[in-house]
Amino acid sequence: MTPNAPSVARIARLTVLSLGALIFLAPYIFMVSTAGKAQSEIFSSSLSLIPQQWSYIENFSKALSRVSMGTLLFNGVIVCALIFVIQIVVAIPCAYAMAKLKFRAARTMMVLVMLGLLVPIHATALPIYVAFDRLSVLNSYAALVAPFSISVFAIFLFLQFFRAMPDELIHAARLDGMSEAGIVARVIVPNAWPAITAFAIFSVVAHWNDLFWPLIVVTNQDYATPPLGLLYFRAAEAGDDYGALMAATLIITLPLVTAFLLAQKRFVEGITMTGLKG
Amino acid sequence: MSVLSLQGITKSYGGNAILKGVSLEAEAGEFIALVGPSGCGKSTLLRIVAGLDHGDAGEIVIGGKSVARMAAADRNVAMVFQSYALYPHLTAGQNIAVPLAMRRLSAAQRLPVVGNLLPGQKQLRSEIQRQVKEMALALKIDHLLDRKPGQMSGGQRQRVALARAMVRRPAVFLMDEPLSNLDANLRVHARGEIVDLHRRAGVPTLYVTHDQSEALSMADRVAVMIGGNLLQLAAPKEIYDNPSHIEVARFLGQPKINVLETRTDAAGIVRFGDLLLLADRGRAPDAPVQLTIRPEFVRFHPASTGRLTGRVERMEFLGSEVIVHARLDAIGDVVTAKSAPSEAAALSLGQPVDVEIMPDRAMLFDQQGARLQAEPVAIAASLEKIHG
Numbered sequence: 158m159t160p161n162a163p164s165v166a167r168i169a170r171l172t173v174l175s176l177g178a179l180i181f182l183a184p185y186i187f188m189v190s191t192a193g194k195a196q197s198e199i200f201s202s203s204l205s206l207i208p209q210q211w212s213y214i215e216n217f218s219k220a221l222s223r224v225s226m227g228t229l230l231f232n233g234v235i236v237c238a239l240i241f242v243i244q245i246v247v248a249i250p251c252a253y254a255m256a257k258l259k260f261r262a263a264r265t266m267m268v269l270v271m272l273g274l275l276v277p278i279h280a281t282a283l284p285i286y287v288a289f290d291r292l293s294v295l296n297s298y299a300a301l302v303a304p305f306s307i308s309v310f311a312i313f314l315f316l317q318f319f320r321a322m323p324d325e326l327i328h329a330a331r332l333d334g335m336s337e338a339g340i341v342a343r344v345i346v347p348n349a350w351p352a353i354t355a356f357a358i359f360s361v362v363a364h365w366n367d368l369f370w371p372l373i374v375v376t377n378q379d380y381a382t383p384p385l386g387l388l389y390f391r392a393a394e395a396g397d398d399y400g401a402l403m404a405a406t407l408i409i410t411l412p413l414v415t416a417f418l419l420a421q422k423r424f425v426e427g428i429t430m431t432g433l434k435g
Numbered sequence: 436m437s438v439l440s441l442q443g444i445t446k447s448y449g450g451n452a453i454l455k456g457v458s459l460e461a462e463a464g465e466f467i468a469l470v471g472p473s474g475c476g477k478s479t480l481l482r483i484v485a486g487l488d489h490g491d492a493g494e495i496v497i498g499g500k501s502v503a504r505m506a507a508a509d510r511n512v513a514m515v516f517q518s519y520a521l522y523p524h525l526t527a528g529q530n531i532a533v534p535l536a537m538r539r540l541s542a543a544q545r546l547p548v549v550g551n552l553l554p555g556q557k558q559l560r561s562e563i564q565r566q567v568k569e570m571a572l573a574l575k576i577d578h579l580l581d582r583k584p585g586q587m588s589g590g591q592r593q594r595v596a597l598a599r600a601m602v603r604r605p606a607v608f609l610m611d612e613p614l615s616n617l618d619a620n621l622r623v624h625a626r627g628e629i630v631d632l633h634r635r636a637g638v639p640t641l642y643v644t645h646d647q648s649e650a651l652s653m654a655d656r657v658a659v660m661i662g663g664n665l666l667q668l669a670a671p672k673e674i675y676d677n678p679s680h681i682e683v684a685r686f687l688g689q690p691k692i693n694v695l696e697t698r699t700d701a702a703g704i705v706r707f708g709d710l711l712l713l714a715d716r717g718r719a720p721d722a723p724v725q726l727t728i729r730p731e732f733v734r735f736h737p738a739s740t741g742r743l744t745g746r747v748e749r750m751e752f753l754g755s756e757v758i759v760h761a762r763l764d765a766i767g768d769v770v771t772a773k774s775a776p777s778e779a780a781a782l783s784l785g786q787p788v789d790v791e792i793m794p795d796r797a798m799l800f801d802q803q804g805a806r807l808q809a810e811p812v813a814i815a816a817s818l819e820k821i822h823g
Contacts, residue, residue, distance in 0.1 A: 328487045329520035333599075334508040334537035347524040 185410075192216055192403035199399050212400060219398070220390075220405035228379065229386035229409070236301045236382055237361045243306040244360055245353065252315035253341050257327055270316075273309030278370065286373055300374040301382065305364065311356050318352040319345065354420055365413055383409040437496075438463050438639050439484070439607050444493035446479055453479050454490065455663040461607075464637040466630070467668070468654035470644055472686065475660045477643045481609050484641060486510050498606045508537075513600035514609040517616065519592045521584040527595045528567055528580035534603045535563045570602045574632075590621050597629070601636060608633075608640040614649065626653055647687050651675065659683045681804040684727050690758050693733065693770050695726045704812060705799060708743025710792050711812035714799050719807060725800045732796035733772035735761055737781050741789035745770065747782050761788055 186206065191199060193208040193216065220226065255266055285304050286295075294300050322345070330340045346353070368384040375381055378389060387409065391402055439461040446454040453476045461467050469477040482488040484495060486507030495503045502510045513534070521530050536545060543549065544556040551557075571577040574594045584592055593613060600608065613629070614622045630653050633640050644650050650657045651671040658668040659682075666680045678684040684692050699705050703717035707726055714724055735747065745761035748769065757779035759772045770790060774782075782788065794811040801807055 323518055323520065325516040325518050325520035326522070328482075328485070328507075329514070329516060329599075330522075331487060331507045332485060332512065332514050333534040339537075344522060347522075 188403050188406055188410075191399060192407050194400050196398060196400060213404070216400040216404035217408070219401035220408060223401070224386055224390045224405060225378070226386075226405070226408060229381060229383045230412070232380060232386075233365055233383045233409075233412075235298060237364050239298065239302045240305045240364050241357060241360045243302065244308040244311050245356075247307050248311035248315055248356075249346065249349070250338075250341055252312050252319055253337075253345055255312070256316050256319035256322075257324065258337075270309050270312050274313060278304065282370070282373060289374060295374050296377040296380055298380065301371060301380065304370065308360065310359070314356055314359075315349065315352055318349060322348065358417060358420060361416070362413060437461060438498055439641070440494075440496040441480075441484065442494040442496075444480065444483060444490045444495070446476070446483060446488070446490045453663055454483075456493070457660070457663075457665045459658060459665060459668060461639045461641065464639060466633050466640045466642065466653060466655045468642045468644060468650035468657050469660055470647055470650035470657060470686075471660035473645055476663045477645075477660045478611055480660070481514075481611055481641060481643050484607070485512055485514050485609055511606040512609055513603065513605035513607075514611065515593075515596050515600045515613040517612045519584070519596035519613075519616075521592060521595055521599070523584050526581050526583055527576065527587070527591075527598075528564075528571070530584070530595055531567045531570060531580075531598045531602050532563050534599060535566060536560075538603060539563065566602060567598075570598045573635075574598050589617050590625065593617060593625065597632065601632070601638075604636075605638060608636075608638045610640065610642045612644055613642075614644075615646075622649075629653065647689070651687070659686055661686065678798070679806050681725055681727065681800040681806075684798065684800070688729055690730050690771050690773065693728050693730065695728075695766070695768055695770070696723065697726050698723050705809070707797075708741065708790065708792065710743075710794055710797060712794065712797060712799060712809045713812050714809060715801075715807040716810075719801065723802050724807065725802075725804075727798045727800065728770075728792050728796060730758065730771045730773040732793040733770055734778070734791040734793075735759055735772050735774070735782060735788040736791060737786060738789045739787035741791075743790040743792070745788055745790050747784055747786045747788060750779065750782065750784065752776070752779075761790065763790065 190206045190208065193211055193213045195208075195210050195212040195215070198209055198212075254260070255263060255270075281304070289295050289300050289303075294303075326344060327340055330344045335343060365382075366384060367382070368388065371380075371382045371385040372388070375385060378386075381389065387402070387405055390405055437460040439459075441457060441459045444454050444457045445452070457476075457480055459467070469480065471477050479488060483490045486502070486505060486509075490503070493503070494501060497510060497512065521527075522533065525533070539559050539562075540550070540556060544553050544559070567580070568577065571580055574597060576591065576594045576598060579587060579591055579595065584595070587595065593616070596613070610629075614625050617625055626649060629642075642650075642654065654671060656668055657671050657674050659666050659674065661682045667674055667678060667683045669677070674683065675687055678687065681694070685694065695707065697705055697707055699714045699719050699722050701720050703714050703720040705712040705714055705724060705726060710726075712726075714722075735745070743763065743765070745763045747759060747761050749760040751758040755776070757774050757776050759774055759779055759782060760769050761772070762769050797809060799807040799809040
C-alpha cells in the first residue's frame with residue numbers, strides 16, 4: 158500500500174474532522190444564510206440553508222442605514238488598536254526584563270503575573286467602574302481602553318517566547334553598543350513577530366467581540382463598539398428583524414475573519430513557538 | 436607594555452567559587468588561549484572581561500584604563516560567540532555594520548525614516564558600507580553580504596561573526612569556543628584562518644577553548660585553568676614540556692601523561708626500575724611523590740629481564756603511531772607508550788615487556804601537585820664531584 162492511498166483510518170480521521178468543522182461552522186453558515194432571507198421566510202416552518210428569495214441587498218441596506226455602522230466599525234478599530242498597541246508597548250519591555258535581566262523583584266513579579274492571570278475582569282469591573290465614574294471618564298475611549306492596557310497574558314506569552322531566545326544574542330548586542338531599550342527595539346521585536354502576531358489575534362478578537370465591558374462603561378452611542386451597537390440595533394431598531402440583524406452581524410465579524418485568514422500562517426507559527434531556531 | 440591586565444578576579448555564584456583570584460597579562464598583539472576542562476571558569480572569566488558579567492573582586496585594565504566598572508559597550512572589546520549570535524533578522528552585511536552604526540551614528544541618525552533626512556548621515560553610512568565591504572573581502576564573504584544567517588552554513592556564519600567582531604578594531608578580541616560548532620575538517624582549516632587574521636590585525640586576543648590541540652596550535656601563550664585557578668601561563672612548548680602543576684601535566688597531552696605514585700627514600704631519591712631521580716635537591720626525603728612521564732618518552736622492549744617489567748594489555752593503532760598500554764608487574768599500574776608502528780610490530784597482546792623511561796623526561800610532583808625538581812642521579816653525582 159502506498160502511503161498516500163486512503164486507508165480506513167485516514168477516512169475515519171477525515172470524517173471526524175469534517176464533522177467537527179461542520180459543527181463549529183454551523184452557526185456562521187446559518188448566519189450567512191439568514192442574512193439573505195426575507196422576514197417571512199425566516200419565520201416559516203421549513204428550514205433551508207439557501208434563501209428562496211435573495212434579500213441580501215435589502216437586509217444589508219437596512220443594517221447599514223438604520224445603525225451608524227461606520228461609527229461602530231470605526232470605534233471598534235480605534236479601541237482594538239489602542240488596546241493592542243498599549244499592551245505591546247507595556248508587555249514587551251516588561252517580559253524582556255523578566256526573561257533576560259537579573260533583578261531582585263523578578264520572582265515576586267513572576268508571582269504577580271501568575272496571580273494576574275487568575276483574576277478575571279468581572280472581579281475588578283465594579284471597582285474600576287466606580288473609579289471611572291468618580292473621574293468622570295465614563296463614555297470615552299479612555300474608559301474602554303484603560304483597564305486592558307496592561308495584559309498579564311501578553312507578559313506571560315512574551316516571557317515564554319523571550320526565554321527561548323539565546324542569551325548570546327543579547328550579549329552580542331550589548332557588546333555592539335546597544336542600550337537595553339535598543340536591544341528591545343532592534344533585536345527582540347524584529348525576532349518576536351510570530352509571538353506578536355499570535356498575541357495580536359488573541360487581543361483583537363477578545364476586544365472586538367467584547368460586550369461585557371463596553372456595556373458597563375458606555376451609554377452614549379457615539380462610543381459604542383460593534384457588539385454594543387448590535388445590542389442597541391436589536392433592542393431599538395430591528396425588533397425581530399433577524400435578517401437585518403444577521404446582515405449587521407456579518408458586517409461586524411467579517412473584518413476579523415479576513416484578518417485571521419491573512420495572518421493564519423504566522424498565527425500557527427506563533428502558537429507553536431518555533432519562531433527562532435538555528 | 437601589557438594591553439590587557441587582569442588582577443585577582445574572583446567570582447562566585449551562590450557560595451560556589453567559580454574563579455578564585457585569576458591574574459593574567461597580555462602583551463600587544465598576543466594570542467592567549469584559555470584552556471581547561473568544562474566548568475573550570477574560563478568562559479566566566481571571558482564574560483567578565485567583556486563586561487557581560489561582573490566579578491566579585493579584582494581589577495581589569497584595558498589599554499591602561501581600568502574598566503571593571505564600565506559597561507560592556509564602553510570597554511572597546513569585541514567577542515565571537517560559540518553560537519555566533521548573529522542577528523537573525525539582518526543580512527550578513529547589516530550584521531557586520533551594526534557595531535559601526537551603533538558607534539558612529541547618533542541616536543537620531545539611527546532612526547528609521549527621520550534619520551535619513553539628517554545632515555551628515557549619508558556620508559557616515561557610505562563610509563560604514565565601505566568598511567563592511569573591505570572586511571568582507573578580507574574574510575572572503577563578500578558574496579554573502581545579502582544573505583540572512585538562516586541561509587548560510589556554519590562556516591559562513593562563523594566568518595560573518597568574525598567580521599562583525601573585527602570590523603570596529605577593538606582593543607581586545609575575545610573568542611568563546613568559536614570553532615566548536617564546526618565539523619572536524621572545517622575546524623582545522625578555520626584554526627589557520629583565525630591565526631592568520633590575528634596576525635594581520637594584531638589585536639590582542641583571548642581565546643577560550645576546551646580543545647587542547649586548538650590551544651597549543653594557535654596560541655602564543657596558553658593559560659591552563661582548572662577549578663577556578665589559572666595554574667600556568669606559558670608558551671605552548673614550555674607548558675607542555677615543563678608543566679608547573681600536575682593538573683596541567685594531566686590536562687595537556689593526548690594520550691594522557693602517565694602518573695605513577697611512588698616515594699622518595701631517606702636520601703630523597705626516587706627509585707623506579709632503572710630510574711634514579713633526586714627529588715627537590717634531596718629536600719624531600721621519605722615522602723610520597725608522583726612520577727610522571729609522557730607516553731612518547733616511554734618505550735616497551737619485548738623481553739622480561741629488566742628491573743621494570745610489564746605485560747601488554749591493549750594496543751590502539753592510529754596510523755602514524757600506535758598507543759600501547761602495559762600493566763606493570765610490580766605495582767599493577769598501567770603505563771601508556773606512544774610508539775612508531777615499526778616498533779610496535781614487535782609487540783603483541785599479553786606479551787611481557789621491559790619498560791624504559793627516559794630519565795631526563797621524567798617529572799616529579801609532590802602530593803599537592805606542585806612541581807619538584809628532578810635530577811637523574813648519575814648527573815647529580817657527577818655535579819657533586821665537580822663542586823667537590
